[in-house]
Amino acid sequence: xxxxxxxxxxxxxxxxxxxxxxxxxxxVNGEIFAMTGASRKHNLIVWNISGELKQQLKGKxxxxxxxxxxxxxxxxxxxxxxDVVVICGEPQFEDGYFDTLLNPTLVIExxxxxxxxxxxxxxxxYYRTIESLAEYLLVAQEEYxxxxxxxxxxxxxxxxxxxxxxxxxxxxxxxxxxxxRELYDRISVD
Amino acid sequence: xxxxxxxxxxxxxxxxxxxxxxYKSExLHGEVFAMTGASRQHNLIAxxxxxxxxxxxxxxxxxxxxxxxxxxxxxxxxxxYPDLAVVCGEPKFEDGFIDTLQNPTLLIExxxxxxxxxxxxxxxxYYRTLDSLAEHLLVAQEEYxxxxxxxxxxxxxxxxxxxxxxxxxxxxxxxxxxALIDVYKKVALAE
Numbered sequence: 001x002x003x004x005x006x007x008x009x010x011x012x013x014x015x016x017x018x019x020x021x022x023x024x025x026x027x028v029n030g031e032i033f034a035m036t037g038a039s040r041k042h043n044l045i046v047w048n049i050s051g052e053l054k055q056q057l058k059g060k061x062x063x064x065x066x067x068x069x070x071x072x073x074x075x076x077x078x079x080x081x082x083d084v085v086v087i088c089g090e091p092q093f094e095d096g097y098f099d100t101l102l103n104p105t106l107v108i109e110x111x112x113x114x115x116x117x118x119x120x121x122x123x124x125x126y127y128r129t130i131e132s133l134a135e136y137l138l139v140a141q142e143e144y145x146x147x148x149x150x151x152x153x154x155x156x157x158x159x160x161x162x163x164x165x166x167x168x169x170x171x172x173x174x175x176x177x178x179x180x181r182e183l184y185d186r187i188s189v190d
Numbered sequence: 191x192x193x194x195x196x197x198x199x200x201x202x203x204x205x206x207x208x209x210x211x212x213y214k215s216e217x218l219h220g221e222v223f224a225m226t227g228a229s230r231q232h233n234l235i236a237x238x239x240x241x242x243x244x245x246x247x248x249x250x251x252x253x254x255x256x257x258x259x260x261x262x263x264x265x266x267x268x269x270x271y272p273d274l275a276v277v278c279g280e281p282k283f284e285d286g287f288i289d290t291l292q293n294p295t296l297l298i299e300x301x302x303x304x305x306x307x308x309x310x311x312x313x314x315x316y317y318r319t320l321d322s323l324a325e326h327l328l329v330a331q332e333e334y335x336x337x338x339x340x341x342x343x344x345x346x347x348x349x350x351x352x353x354x355x356x357x358x359x360x361x362x363x364x365x366x367x368x369a370l371i372d373v374y375k376k377v378a379l380a381e
Binding site (some may be wrong): 017117119121122125140145146147149157159160 | 315335
């Protein structure tokens with residue numbers, strides 16, 4: 001993602017631009033950030049997770065959207081695209097375009113590099129301001145490591161580091177589980 | 191921070207280079223990353239926290255290091271300079287140079303601006319592998335917001351966010367408190 005524009009853009013302008021654009025952009029505090037493509041590992045991880053969730057969510061009142069569902073977060077008036085987003089119950093959208101989700105239950109981000117801080121810090125902070133969000137995962141691609149954040153009743157978040165390939169993550173918010181072996185299928189790390 | 195060197199550097203080579211270098215570099219998995227300067231807000235926040243915690247720790251068996259104490263986070267993996275490090279009890283160092291801390295109790299990082307997207311190593315997940323670490327803070331510089339991570343007995347962490355200037359963060363690990371009004375003194379936020 002790279003910085004594109006300096007002039008302040010309103011959310012309405014962003015949405016109009018975005019709906020006509022040929023590539024995805026995220027929006028934070030009046031600025032638009034172009035999204036770039038992702039690595040093989042990144043794509044495989046998203047595909048692995050999507051496959052697992054697709055199986056387990058069959059017949060449940062939940063929908064999962066990989067990569068291309070825009071999500072609106074109250075903080076910084078942001079619009080972002082999570083790698084995977086799951087909504088259980090009735091999805092609410094910003095408007096009649098049905099392309100901007102307001103109430104995700106679970107969001108998953110695959111981190112690009114260990115040197116990257118945007119997804120880890122800024123985007124996570126935006127996600128945490130979404131009232132409906134019960135849980136989010138940050139998935140490393142350079143090592144076997146998933147951070148699971150689960151919202152507590154008092155508004156704090158419980159963070160568990162999962163670093164074993166034998167581990168299984170219990171996603172209570174959507175009634176699913178994710179085995180790291182499946183999540184990292186075909187992925188080798190040094 | 192920018193990428194500098196491509197061939198694999200051992201931790202020993204890094205330390206030898208670092209000890210005679212003219213500027214600070216961090217080390218991650220065989221690579222060395224030069225550290226750059228920081229913004230006015232960043233420096234003000236670091237000074238504010240340093241003053242507030244420093245006053246509270248003045249007569250206690252705890253030491254506070256600002257900006258220039260190298261911390262060994264993992265044996266082969268990461269050496270870095272946290273914005274602030276506190277150790278309560280006896281500090282342990284890597285060797286006789288007494289310049290590489292191994293057992294911080296609390297680490298504090300001031301977050302980069304959101305527009306600086308690829309400027310620094312996201313180190314916090316490595317920090318959490320440090321057995322001595324009981325707590326760490328991430329302090330935003332573009333808004334009044336502190337993320338506090340506190341280690342739980344089972345190895346998980348609780349993340350609590352404070353985003354009101356009236357808020358106070360209780361640092362149980364070092365028995366101190368940080369009022370946001372003090373952390374953000376003289377720090378004006380852009381609208």
